[in-house]
Amino acid sequence: MVSGGPWTGDDRGHNNEVHERWLRILNRPTRAPDYRDEWFDEQCGGCRFWIGLSGELGRDWGACTHAGSTFDGRVRFEHDGCASFTVREDGSFG
Template identity: 70%
Template sequence: MRGEAWTGDDREHNDACHERWLRALNRSTDQPGYRDGWFDEQCGGCRFWVALSGEMGRDWGVCTRSDSAFDGRARFEHDGCELFALRTDGSFG
């Protein structure tokens, strides 16, 4: 695809990224010790989470909180961290 802009809409590539990136979750609802309070503090509802474009943006975004350990890293919308900051407009993803 030399000379063509990458659109990110390659199902095989996206599925492989999704599976690979899931291994870096900070929190998972199926892990022992997952607290109920974390359900409302997921990355997709944080004001510092910016969705990726294309198909990947349905589930993935980038953390932009400078004091977070995840700043500048792709994050699953259902992951979370202790620095969650609720969006003032109540949106998610």
């Protein structure tokens, strides 16, 4: 980290710890017995209202911006999802 300027989040150790900590609080982990097959096509990373974080954490994490979602304003794992999923018009992911 460079002193005197804003922290950019480019600390691999910190980012790895954040990634592991956030993974433990997933809404719908794919290994859960009640995870439905159709949810594989309705993951946050493909939702119109998911905005990826910048930097290294942005490869897997973003914020939900869907006013109708229970996760609005929360950081979400790109492979998680919710009942308010809205497909992106361009079909992109992440």
